[in-house]
Amino acid sequence: MMISVTVLSLLISAPLGSLVWARAPAGLWDAFNYAPASRVVRPVTVRGVMGSVSGADNLLTGSGMATLGSQGSSVTLDFGIEVGGLISMTLPNSTSSFSLSFTESPQFISTTSSDDSSFPSFDQTFDGILKVSSRAGLWTQPSATLRGGFRFLTIISNVNNLRLSNVTCAISFMPHMEDMRSYAGYFWAKDTSGFHDEDFLTKLWYAGAYTVQTNTVPLNTGRKVPFAGRGTWFNNATLGVDGPIIVDGAKRDRAVWPGDMGIAVPTQFVSTNDLLPTRNALLTMFNGMDSQGALPESGPPLSQKGSDTYHGWTLIGCYNYHLYTGDISTIKNLWTNYTRAVAYLEGKVDRTKGLMNVTGLRDWARLGGGGINAEGNAILYRVLVTASGLANAIGDASLAAAYAKNATNLKQAFNKEFWMDDVGVYRDNSTTTLAPQDANSLAVLFNLTQEENWKARVSQGLTKNWRDLGPEPPELPDTISPFISGFELQAHFEANQPERALDLLHRTWGYMLYTNLSVESTLLEGFTVNGSLYYRSYRGYNYDAAYTSHAHGWSSAPTSTLTTYVLGLSVTQPMGKTWVVGPVFVKGVGESGGVKGGFETPLGSFGVTLQWTLDEDRENVVGVEANIMTPGGTSGEFVVPSVFSGAGVTVSVDGKVVSSTNGRLALTGEQHDVKVVKTG
Numbered sequence: 203m204m205i206s207v208t209v210l211s212l213l214i215s216a217p218l219g220s221l222v223w224a225r226a227p228a229g230l231w232d233a234f235n236y237a238p239a240s241r242v243v244r245p246v247t248v249r250g251v252m253g254s255v256s257g258a259d260n261l262l263t264g265s266g267m268a269t270l271g272s273q274g275s276s277v278t279l280d281f282g283i284e285v286g287g288l289i290s291m292t293l294p295n296s297t298s299s300f301s302l303s304f305t306e307s308p309q310f311i312s313t314t315s316s317d318d319s320s321f322p323s324f325d326q327t328f329d330g331i332l333k334v335s336s337r338a339g340l341w342t343q344p345s346a347t348l349r350g351g352f353r354f355l356t357i358i359s360n361v362n363n364l365r366l367s368n369v370t371c372a373i374s375f376m377p378h379m380e381d382m383r384s385y386a387g388y389f390w391a392k393d394t395s396g397f398h399d400e401d402f403l404t405k406l407w408y409a410g411a412y413t414v415q416t417n418t419v420p421l422n423t424g425r426k427v428p429f430a431g432r433g434t435w436f437n438n439a440t441l442g443v444d445g446p447i448i449v450d451g452a453k454r455d456r457a458v459w460p461g462d463m464g465i466a467v468p469t470q471f472v473s474t475n476d477l478l479p480t481r482n483a484l485l486t487m488f489n490g491m492d493s494q495g496a497l498p499e500s501g502p503p504l505s506q507k508g509s510d511t512y513h514g515w516t517l518i519g520c521y522n523y524h525l526y527t528g529d530i531s532t533i534k535n536l537w538t539n540y541t542r543a544v545a546y547l548e549g550k551v552d553r554t555k556g557l558m559n560v561t562g563l564r565d566w567a568r569l570g571g572g573g574i575n576a577e578g579n580a581i582l583y584r585v586l587v588t589a590s591g592l593a594n595a596i597g598d599a600s601l602a603a604a605y606a607k608n609a610t611n612l613k614q615a616f617n618k619e620f621w622m623d624d625v626g627v628y629r630d631n632s633t634t635t636l637a638p639q640d641a642n643s644l645a646v647l648f649n650l651t652q653e654e655n656w657k658a659r660v661s662q663g664l665t666k667n668w669r670d671l672g673p674e675p676p677e678l679p680d681t682i683s684p685f686i687s688g689f690e691l692q693a694h695f696e697a698n699q700p701e702r703a704l705d706l707l708h709r710t711w712g713y714m715l716y717t718n719l720s721v722e723s724t725l726l727e728g729f730t731v732n733g734s735l736y737y738r739s740y741r742g743y744n745y746d747a748a749y750t751s752h753a754h755g756w757s758s759a760p761t762s763t764l765t766t767y768v769l770g771l772s773v774t775q776p777m778g779k780t781w782v783v784g785p786v787f788v789k790g791v792g793e794s795g796g797v798k799g800g801f802e803t804p805l806g807s808f809g810v811t812l813q814w815t816l817d818e819d820r821e822n823v824v825g826v827e828a829n830i831m832t833p834g835g836t837s838g839e840f841v842v843p844s845v846f847s848g849a850g851v852t853v854s855v856d857g858k859v860v861s862s863t864n865g866r867l868a869l870t871g872e873q874h875d876v877k878v879v880k881t882g
C-alpha cells in the first residue's frame with residue numbers, strides 16, 4: 203500500500219511519460235513566486251534588538267559574529283516571509299546558553315513566549331520559549347521542537363557575552379521537492395481597478411500556492427497529542443500512512459483535515475501539480491474508517507470523530523484527486539471503503555423528507571448545523587454527484603445511475619425544504635430564517651439551485667453579510683472565514699457576478715495579504731470582523747489570538763478560482779482529457795497586458811493567453827483573443843464569454859470564421875487561436 207515518490211510519479215505520468223514536476227514557462231510571474239530559492243534560508247532583516255547587542259546585521263550573512271552583551275538581551279530576526287523548519291547557528295564559545303522564541307505575527311514577538319501552537323490559552327503564552335545549552339560548534343534545533351510556521355525568530359541570551367553567527371533555517375515543508383519554486387502552473391494578470399496595487403491578483407495567486415506548500419509536510423512532523431504541557435511544544439507525531447502529507451496549517455494543527463482540502467487541493471493542482479501529499483492524506487482518512495463506515499474528521503494523531511460534513515469532504519476529495527491525476531488504481535483500492543462511506547451518509551437520509559439528518563455535528567467551527575441542515579445536505583449532494591462520476595470511471599454504470607438518481611431527488615428535496623423565495627436565499631433548517639454563508643455559497647457552487655436565475659439572487663443575498671473586510675457568517679458571528687468565503691468567491695463567479703467576486707477578493711484577501719498583523723506571504727486561517735487575530739476566539743480558541751494560523755491552505759481559494767474563471771481554464775475529465783476555456787471578463791482585470799496562465803497534468807501542459815480589447819473610452823469590451831495550448835490527443839470547448847451575450851459576435855479559430863453566434867465551440871488539443879469580435 204505504501205508507495206514511494208518515484209513510483210507514484212511514474213504511475214501518474216505514465217500516459218505520455220512526461221515529468222510530474224516540469225516547470226511552467228518562465229515569465230513575468232516568476233517574480234511573484236514566494237517559495238525560497240534554497241532549502242536553507244537566512245533572515246533578511248533585523249527586526250529589532252533589546253539590551254546590548256552588537257553585530258546583529260552580521261546574522262543576515264553567513265559570516266561575522268553577533269554579540270549579545272548582557273544576560274536578557276535579545277535580537278529579533280525577520281525571515282521576510284513565512285518559513286518553517288529547524289534553526290541552526292554557529293557558536294564559538296565552549297558553552298552557550300540562550301532561548302529561542304518564534305512567531306508568525308509580529309504582534310507576538312516576545313522574549314518570554316512564542317505564539318501558540320500546542321494549545322489555545324487565554325494568556326496567549328502557552329507555548330513559551332525553547333531553552334538551549336550548547337557546546338561550541340554548529341548547533342541544530344532538535345527535530346521534535348520543530349516550528350512548522352513562523353516569520354520572526356527572537357534569540358535571547360541567558361548569559362553575558364553570548365556570541366553567535368550563521369543563523370539559518372532548514373525548510374522542513376515540501377521535503378520531496380529540491381527546487382520549491384519549480385511550479386507546474388502559473389498565473390499573471392494586472393488589476394487596474396485601483397483598489398490595491400496592479401500586481402495584487404498575481405501576488406495572491408502565488409501566496410495561495412505558497413501557503414499550500416507550507417502545509418505539505420514530512421510524515422513525522424505532526425503536533426504531539428496529547429498536547430505538550432505549558433512552556434513547550436513538540437512536532438514529532440506521525441500524521442498518517444505515508445508522507446509527504448498535506449495538513450491544514452504550517453504552525454498548527456499540522457494534521458489532515460479533509461474539509462480544508464476542498465480548497466487546498468485545487469490550489470495544489472493548478473500550482474505545483476503535486477498530488478502525492480493528497481493521496482497520502484486520503485489513504486490516511488480511509489485507514490481510519492470505523493466499523494460503521496464513518497470516516498474520521500481529522501487525521502492522526504488528532505483523529506477527531508463525528509463530522510458528517512468532513513466525512514463528505516473526504517469523498518469529494520477522492521473525485522478531485524482522480525480528476526487531477528487520473529490515478530484510478532488508488533480509487534479501485536479504496537472502492538469498497540468508499541462505497542461503504544457513501545452508504546454511511548445515505549443511511550442518515552430521513553425517508554419522509556428525503557434529506558440527511560446531520561448528527562455528526564463537528565464542522566468548520568460554525569454554530570448549529572445539526573438535524574435536517576442545508577450545508578450538510580449541499581455537501582451530500584456533491585458527494586452523490588461525484589460518486590456517480592467515480593462509479594462510471596470504475597465501470598459500474600448501474601451504481602453510477604443509482605447515485606445520480608439519489609442526487610436528483612436530494613436536489614428537489616433541498617429546494618423544497620430550504621429555499622425562501624421571498625428573500626431569495628436558503629435557510630439553515632426549517633426552524634430558522636437564518637441564511638448561512640456556507641449553505642448558500644455551496645448551493646450555488648454545486649448547482650443545487652432549482653432555477654438558473656436563483657444563482658444571481660443568492661449571490662446578491664450573500665452581500666447582506668458583507669462588512670468592510672468581508673462576509674460575516676450569521677452561523678459564526680464576528681468572524682471572517684476565508685475558508686467559507688472561498689466557496690462564496692466561486693459562487694459569485696458561478697452566478698456571473700465577476701465584479702462582486704473581485705470586490706470580495708479585494709476586501710478579504712487584500713486584507714489578509716497586506717495587513718502587517720500577518721506574514722504578508724501566506725494566508726490566515728481567519729480573523730474577526732474588525733480585522734483582529736481573535737479568529738473564533740469564543741468558539742474553542744479560548745480568546746487566544748496567538749493561536750491563529752497564518753498559513754492555512756483552506757484560505758487559498760483565489761489561486762484555483764483565478765485560474766478557473768479569470769483565465770477560464772479547467773479540466774472536465776481526468777487529467778484534462780477534456781477541458782474548458784471559459785474566461786470571465788472582470789472589469790479592471792487583464793485590461794492591460796492580458797491574462798496569462800496554465801497548469802500541467804500527467805497528459806502535458808495547458809496554457810492560455812487572453813487579450814481583451816476595449817472600446818475607445820475603455821468602458822466596454824469589444825473583443826477577446828485567446829491563445830490556447832493543450833496536449834495533443836485531448837479535446838475541449840471554448841465558451842464565448844458572457845460579457846458578449848446579447849450582442850452579435852464573430853468567432854474565428856486560427857484565422858477562419860467559424861460562427862457568428864454566442865455559445866460553445868468544440869476544439870481539439872494543441873495550439874489554437876480563438877478570436878471573438880463584437881459586431882453590434
Ligand SMILES: *[C@@H]1O[C@H](CO)[C@@H](O)[C@H](O)[C@H]1NC(C)=O
Pocket residue numbers: 242290291292339340368370
Ligand atoms: C553555517 O550553517 C550551515 C547551515 O546549517 C552549515 O552547513 C555550515 O556548516 C555552517 N558554517 C559553519 C562555519 O558552521
Ligand SMILES: *[C@@H]1O[C@H](CO)[C@@H](O)[C@H](O)[C@H]1NC(C)=O
Pocket residue numbers: 294295296297298361362363364365
Ligand atoms: C565567549 O568567548 C568570548 C571570546 O573568548 C568571551 O569574551 C566571552 O566572555 C565568552 N562568553 C561566554 C558566555 O563564555
Ligand SMILES: *[C@@H]1O[C@H](CO)[C@@H](O)[C@H](O)[C@H]1NC(C)=O
Pocket residue numbers: 346436438439440
Ligand atoms: C517526541 O519528542 C519528545 C521529546 O523529545 C519525546 O518525549 C517523544 O517520545 C517523541 N515522540 C515521538 C512519537 O517520537
Ligand SMILES: *[C@@H]1O[C@H](CO)[C@@H](O)[C@H](O)[C@H]1NC(C)=O
Pocket residue numbers: 485488489490491492493535536539
Ligand atoms: C478500509 O477500512 C478499514 C476499517 O473499516 C481499514 O482498516 C482499512 O485500512 C481501510 N482500507 C483502506 C484501503 O483504506
Ligand SMILES: *[C@@H]1O[C@H](CO)[C@@H](O)[C@H](O)[C@H]1NC(C)=O
Pocket residue numbers: 552559560561573574
Ligand atoms: C435527527 O437525529 C436525531 C438523533 O438521532 C434525532 O434526535 C432527531 O429527532 C432527528 N431529527 C429529524 C428531523 O429526524
Ligand SMILES: *[C@@H]1O[C@H](CO)[C@@H](O)[C@H](O)[C@H]1NC(C)=O
Pocket residue numbers: 569570571572573574630631632633634636677
Ligand atoms: C437550526 O438553525 C439554527 C440557526 O443556525 C440553529 O440555531 C439551530 O441549532 C439549528 N437546529 C439544529 C437542530 O441544529
Ligand SMILES: *[C@@H]1O[C@H](CO)[C@@H](O)[C@H](O)[C@H]1NC(C)=O
Pocket residue numbers: 544545548551601604605608
Ligand atoms: C438511494 O437512496 C435510497 C433511499 O434513501 C437508499 O435506500 C439507497 O441506498 C440509495 N442508493 C445509493 C446507491 O446510495
Ligand SMILES: *[C@@H]1O[C@H](CO)[C@@H](O)[C@H](O)[C@H]1NC(C)=O
Pocket residue numbers: 649651652
Ligand atoms: C445545473 O442543474 C441544472 C438542472 O437543475 C442543469 O440543467 C444544468 O446543466 C446544471 N448545470 C451544470 C453546470 O451542471
Ligand SMILES: *[C@@H]1O[C@H](CO)[C@@H](O)[C@H](O)[C@H]1NC(C)=O
Pocket residue numbers: 308718719
Ligand atoms: C502596521 O501598519 C499600520 C498602518 O496600517 C502602522 O500604523 C503600524 O505602524 C504598522 N506596524 C508595524 C509593526 O509595521
Ligand SMILES: *[C@@H]1O[C@H](CO)[C@@H](O)[C@H](O)[C@H]1NC(C)=O
Pocket residue numbers: 680730732733734736
Ligand atoms: C476587535 O474585535 C475583537 C473580537 O471581537 C475584540 O476583542 C477587540 O477588542 C476589537 N478591537 C478593536 C480595536 O475594537
